[in-house]
Amino acid sequence: MAQAAIELIGINKSFGAVRANRDINLEIARGTIHGIVGENGAGKSTLMSILYGFYQADSGEIRVGGQPASIKTPNDAIALGIGMVHQHFMLVDNFSVLENIILGAESDALLKKSIAKARSELERLEREYGLEVDPDAIIEELPVGLQQRVEILKALYRGAEILILDEPTGVLTPAEADHLFRILRQLKDQGKTVVLITHKLREIMAITDTVSVMRQGTMVATRETAKTTVEELAELMVGRRVLLRVEKGEAEAGGVKLAVKNLTVKDTRGVTMVDDISFDIRAGEIVGIAGVAGNGQSELLEAISGIRRAVSGSVMLDGKPIDLTGAADPGELRDRGLAHVPEDRHHVGLVLAFEENENSILGYHDDPRYLKGPFLNIDAIRNDAKDKIAKYDIRPADCRLKTANFSGGNQQKIVLAREMEQDPGVLIVGQPTRGVDVGAIEFIHKRLIAMRDQGKAVLVVSVELDEIRSLSDRILVMFAGRIVGERGPEATEGELGLLMAGVEQQEAAL
Amino acid sequence: MSTPYAKLPAWADYGLIPLINLFVAFVVAGFVVLLVGENPFRAAIILVEGAFGKGTGIAFTLFYATTFIFTGLSVAVAAHCGLFNIGTEGQAYISGLGIAVVCLSFDSTLPWWLTFPLAIIAAAVVGALWALIPAYLQAKRGSHIVITTIMFNFIAASIMVYLLVGPLKPAASQAPQTRNFFAGAELPKLNWIIELFGAKIRSAPLNISFLLALAMAFLVWLLIWRTKLGYEMRTYGHSPKAARYAGISETRIIITAMMISGALAGMMALNPVMGDQHNVAIDFVSGAGFVGIAVALMGRLHPVGIVLAAILFGMLYQGGAELAFEMPAISRDMIVIIQGLVILFAGALEHMFRPYIQALFASFSPRSVGMEAVKGKGA
Numbered sequence: 001m002a003q004a005a006i007e008l009i010g011i012n013k014s015f016g017a018v019r020a021n022r023d024i025n026l027e028i029a030r031g032t033i034h035g036i037v038g039e040n041g042a043g044k045s046t047l048m049s050i051l052y053g054f055y056q057a058d059s060g061e062i063r064v065g066g067q068p069a070s071i072k073t074p075n076d077a078i079a080l081g082i083g084m085v086h087q088h089f090m091l092v093d094n095f096s097v098l099e100n101i102i103l104g105a106e107s108d109a110l111l112k113k114s115i116a117k118a119r120s121e122l123e124r125l126e127r128e129y130g131l132e133v134d135p136d137a138i139i140e141e142l143p144v145g146l147q148q149r150v151e152i153l154k155a156l157y158r159g160a161e162i163l164i165l166d167e168p169t170g171v172l173t174p175a176e177a178d179h180l181f182r183i184l185r186q187l188k189d190q191g192k193t194v195v196l197i198t199h200k201l202r203e204i205m206a207i208t209d210t211v212s213v214m215r216q217g218t219m220v221a222t223r224e225t226a227k228t229t230v231e232e233l234a235e236l237m238v239g240r241r242v243l244l245r246v247e248k249g250e251a252e253a254g255g256v257k258l259a260v261k262n263l264t265v266k267d268t269r270g271v272t273m274v275d276d277i278s279f280d281i282r283a284g285e286i287v288g289i290a291g292v293a294g295n296g297q298s299e300l301l302e303a304i305s306g307i308r309r310a311v312s313g314s315v316m317l318d319g320k321p322i323d324l325t326g327a328a329d330p331g332e333l334r335d336r337g338l339a340h341v342p343e344d345r346h347h348v349g350l351v352l353a354f355e356e357n358e359n360s361i362l363g364y365h366d367d368p369r370y371l372k373g374p375f376l377n378i379d380a381i382r383n384d385a386k387d388k389i390a391k392y393d394i395r396p397a398d399c400r401l402k403t404a405n406f407s408g409g410n411q412q413k414i415v416l417a418r419e420m421e422q423d424p425g426v427l428i429v430g431q432p433t434r435g436v437d438v439g440a441i442e443f444i445h446k447r448l449i450a451m452r453d454q455g456k457a458v459l460v461v462s463v464e465l466d467e468i469r470s471l472s473d474r475i476l477v478m479f480a481g482r483i484v485g486e487r488g489p490e491a492t493e494g495e496l497g498l499l500m501a502g503v504e505q506q507e508a509a510l
Numbered sequence: 511m512s513t514p515y516a517k518l519p520a521w522a523d524y525g526l527i528p529l530i531n532l533f534v535a536f537v538v539a540g541f542v543v544l545l546v547g548e549n550p551f552r553a554a555i556i557l558v559e560g561a562f563g564k565g566t567g568i569a570f571t572l573f574y575a576t577t578f579i580f581t582g583l584s585v586a587v588a589a590h591c592g593l594f595n596i597g598t599e600g601q602a603y604i605s606g607l608g609i610a611v612v613c614l615s616f617d618s619t620l621p622w623w624l625t626f627p628l629a630i631i632a633a634a635v636v637g638a639l640w641a642l643i644p645a646y647l648q649a650k651r652g653s654h655i656v657i658t659t660i661m662f663n664f665i666a667a668s669i670m671v672y673l674l675v676g677p678l679k680p681a682a683s684q685a686p687q688t689r690n691f692f693a694g695a696e697l698p699k700l701n702w703i704i705e706l707f708g709a710k711i712r713s714a715p716l717n718i719s720f721l722l723a724l725a726m727a728f729l730v731w732l733l734i735w736r737t738k739l740g741y742e743m744r745t746y747g748h749s750p751k752a753a754r755y756a757g758i759s760e761t762r763i764i765i766t767a768m769m770i771s772g773a774l775a776g777m778m779a780l781n782p783v784m785g786d787q788h789n790v791a792i793d794f795v796s797g798a799g800f801v802g803i804a805v806a807l808m809g810r811l812h813p814v815g816i817v818l819a820a821i822l823f824g825m826l827y828q829g830g831a832e833l834a835f836e837m838p839a840i841s842r843d844m845i846v847i848i849q850g851l852v853i854l855f856a857g858a859l860e861h862m863f864r865p866y867i868q869a870l871f872a873s874f875s876p877r878s879v880g881m882e883a884v885k886g887k888g889a
Contacts, residue, residue, distance in 0.1 A: 306757075351748045354744070354745075375736050
C-alpha cells in the first residue's frame, strides 16, 4: 500500500444546527483514484470544501503527505498541492485559456512575462497528459468538455499533486466522459492522486481504485472497487436495498395528445435554441428526450409549458391549437390539462421560502377549491397538502414546514404530487430526478410509469441517459436545437451517445 | 447542509434576535454618548422617560409611531412583492395635495367624520397614482423601481414646493403652506385614551389616524397571508420565475403591489396634516418615508413587527427630542446617530448574531431547532 496522500481524522463540521460532517475518517492513498459517493446532502461537497479551504472544520485533523496541515484558504490548499475542479466551472468566460490559467497566479505586475511563462509550461503539461487545448481560444467559445480540461490544467499549472473533481461528468456526453476518464488514468500513471466525487455508481465502478460511501454526514464504508458491486454501494448510500432499474410493462399507446409542429424558440439573446422541431406524444406512452445539457431541451420545455414565447410553430393539445407564439400562459395550459414539472425546482417549480402547503397550490391557486372569494381557504389548502404528503410519502410529514428544509427528493415529490394530483392529460417533466437521492428516484420513476399506465401522455427530458433509457417508450435525441434521431428503448448507450454528440448518421435523419 | 440558517423557535426568531440587536445598538450608542462626555445611563433614562414617562410623552411617541406604521407598511407591501419602494417619501408628500383639495373644499361645510373618509380616499388614490408610474415603467420597460421612485421623490418635492409657494398659498401669507383648515378637517385627538390610565396630558397631537394605522396593519396582514392576491405577490417577491410558471402576470402584480404600497404611503399624510398641523406645509413628511424602510426591515415585514418597530422609532423621536433638550452636549444630530445605529444593527446586520444563537440552541436541544428531524430521514 502506498503512502497516504491525504488523511482526514475525526473531521466535524456543523452549519448552525445541521451537522454536515461527523467524525469523518478517510485515508486516500497516493497515486490512486479514490471515489467518494453519497446522496445529495450526504456531506461530500462539505468535506471536500474543508479539504480545499473553503470551510474550516469545527474539529479534526487534516494530514497531507503525512504532515499535519492547516488549510484556512484555498491558497493554503494550492500550496500543499491540492487542486480542485468544481462542478460549476470557475472560469472567466470572455478570457482566453491562457489568461484563465494564470488568473490569480500571475508572477508579475505586467502580464506579458507571466503569459510567456505560462505558455511554455502549458505546452509541457499538454504533452505530458494529453490535455490538448488551444491556449488562445476564448473560454465561452469552447465546448464544456474542453472548459473542464482548462480547469484541470489550471490545477496542474499550480502544481497540484492531488486533484479533486466534484461531479465532473454532469455536463459531459458519454464520449467526453470517456475522454475525461482516460485523462484521469494518465494522471494516475504519472503519480498524481485523484479524488472523484460523484453520485453515478457506474463511473465509480469504471475508474476508481477505492471508493468511500457517505450517508447523512458520516463515512459509512470504504471498499476496494474491485471487490464491491453497484448494488452494494447503492445499499450503503441509501441504507436499504434499492431497485436500480424500473420494472414496467409494454406501453399501450392511444391517440395523439400533444402534437408539436415546426416549433422554433429563441433564447433571450436571440439565439435559436429550438430549431423547427416536430413530434407527437400519444396517450399512454412516455417519450424521452435525451441530449447533453444546453442543446435546447430547456427552451423546448419552457415553450411547450407557456413560460417562454415560441417564435413560430404550432402545438395541438387534444386536437385543439395552443397559441404558443402569443397569448398562451401557463395558467391557461394548466386549465387545459397540461401539467409541468420544471427542470429547476428551486427557482421555478417551488418557492423555497414558502411553507409546504403553500407550494402545493402553486399554479393552481386560482382553483375555487382553494379559495373563499378573494381569500385563501387555508383549511382546504392544508388538508389537501396533508393528503398529498400521505400519498407521496413526503417526509417529514409536516405541511407547515418551510420548503427549503425538505431534502431534494422530497422537494421533487412536492412538485410531482401537485402536478400529478391535478389529473392532467399531458405531463411534461424536466430532469425528474436531478439532485434527488437514490431512494426517491425509484419512487419517482414508478409514479411516472403509473401515470403512463393510466393513459396519460408523458414527456420526460433528462440529461441522465440511464434514466431516459429505463423510462421511455420512445427516445428522441436532441442536438443543437434539432431532433437528430428517434430510437426505441432498446437502443444502446453507444448509439444514443453518438447521436447526442451530433454525429450524423444516415438513418438518424427524421 | 443546503440551509446554513436552520430554523429557530418563533419566539427566538421574532423576539430574542431583534432584542439582542437592539441591545447591541444601544451599547454602541452608549459609547458615542460617552465620547461626547455625557453619562450614557442617564441619557438612556432621559430617553426612555421622555418617551414613556409622562402621558404627553406617550402621546407624542404614538403620534410619531402612527406615521411610521403607515410608511413601514407601505415599504413592506412592496417588499413582499420583491420591490424596493424608496418612493414612500414622495408618495406621502404628494398625497398632501389630495388631502388639501378635500379639506380646503369641505372643511367649512362637512363634519370631520365625513371629511376624514373623503380625505383617506383622496390620499390613497393620489399616493397610488404616484406609485403607478414607476410601477408601470418597471413592469413594461424594465426601468429599475429604485431609480424611478427616487426620481419621483424629487419630482413630488418640486411640485409641492411650486404649489405651496404659489397656487395653494393664501395671497396675504408669507408662509409656504395652505391656509389653516377649519374644524371640519381637524381629526379628533385620542389623548383621552391615555388619560383613562390616569396620565395627564398637556397637549399632544395623537389623533384618530392612529386607529386607522392599526386597522391598516391588520388589513395588510390579511392581504399578505390570507388572500390570493397576497399569495401571488409573495410568490413573485420570492421568485419571479416561479410566478411566471404559476401563470401570475408580472405586469399586473407589480402594478397592483406598488399601488397598494403607494396608497398606504399616502395615508401617512393624514396624521400630520389633518391630525396635527391642520394645514399642508412644505416638507411635512420630513424623512418619515425613509424611516419607514428601517421600520419595515426591523419589523421583518410583518405588520405586528412593524407596529412594534414604529413605536420604537416613535420613542427615539420623542425621547430623542427630550434628550437634546436635557443634555446640551447631545444635539439633534446625535439622535440621528442613535437611530442610525438601530437601523444598522436591526436592519443591515440582522443576521450577525443568528449563527451563534443557533449554535447555542443546537447545543441545548437539537430537536428544538428542527433540523435533525428533517435531515434524518431523506426519502
